[in-house]
Amino acid sequence: MEKPPENEQKGPRAIPTVSAVLEDGAIVEMVHRPTEGRTAFVIWEKDAWRFSGQVELGPRRLAVPYSPHNNILRHPDGRPLLRLIADCEVEVIDPSAPPVPDLPARRERQNGPPPAEGNEPRMTDPQKRYLFRLLAQQGVEGKQAEAHLRDYFRVQNLRDVSKAGASQLIEELIADQKEAGGGAA
């Protein structure tokens, strides 16, 4: 029996997402409930909002919130960085929503490029600016973006990031953006 094409064997691809605006105008924002140790999306559409564990972006693309353990949300020492709706008295409108998968977010992986060593060329200024802009388009901004990059590259100071490592992350972020529905980066 012939095997189906590889892409049909796989389920939809989960894309960790912080925020998005869908084609129909719906606004999706990730929220974090540290007391429950879970993340979810709040979706605003048709003048109403609701919670959901995931959002379909297309036939094979599924936006999922970042893991509650991701360093976007949680400092390596365990302190939460964000408390978006920690104490909101809200009702989950769709209790049948599938549980939030505790996927290791792509950028949570431990095998990010190593820091630059010796005379290895360092991340250039345009690369640094580009990375911050790309992250901002995913909803990761300012100090959060700084912490995220330091953690990803495993450096104390962004000056120690290698040029090659920065290029690699830029390519990944652009690829993610294209998959998530375009964007001029």
Added chain:
Amino acid sequence: MELPEAVSVSHLNLYLTCSLKYRFQHVDRLPRLYRAAGMVFGSAIHKALEWLHKERKAGRNPPLDQLLRTFGADWHAQCLDEDIRFANGDDSEKLVFKGKELLSEYYGLPAGRVKDAELFFQIPLVNPETGEVLGIPLRGVIDLIEEDDVIGELKTSLKSWSLADLPDNLQLTAYSYAYEVLFGRPTKDLKVINLVRTKQPKVQTLITGREKKDYERLFCLAKEFLRGIRAGVFIPNRGCWMCKDCEYDQDCREWTGNEEEGGEKDASQHLPAGSRVFQAPAAHESARGARR
């Protein structure tokens, strides 16, 4: 003196405004000890609008919020590990707020269909009158090309421009020339889109055009620019508009002339090519005192 590999419009403008700053920045490549907040601001606005125009070129109309995020992120990235000097009364928060106001204003304006954004070019520069070709190409980036052969040049400034500022603007001449070379037809309009950072922020649009004699003048200026560099002519223009937040102010004050071709300023000093000669501290202190 080694010539640049291309004549960039911004380099040409810099040389004409202060050739010594050109030398510090592009020949000696002196590290900047700080950056003027106005430059950082303009650059962040530019990057945000570049992103917006590319989105619009692709047929998308991104939400304003995303444009503002892009601006904020670029500002933040530029301010990391840099000493940013703010003009009196300004600070990071105020400038970010002002930038967002200006971008919101721009975002809401009716826009022509974007055909291209940040279009890089490197083309031969030819004197249209004589056919002489400059040995070094002309290089630049056109901020915005709209349908119907309209070019947009983005600016940020503290005050409005007047129409009198436009005829001698070399960037507009160079972009108009490049457009003709690249697309084989003249531009219809050259638009300066000025995001004015006044108390009540506003976006000002001025329109002008160019003709053959402007291209001839561009050629002559570029030729003299190269001749000046080859001959090592770098002269401070103290008191020009760039001085107030020039990153090389101290270097400029300590400058005591250019060395002769071959690396020697006079027979008693043997310096490597590109070195600068400094006065003894006591002498330069007294010279600075005398200037005050």
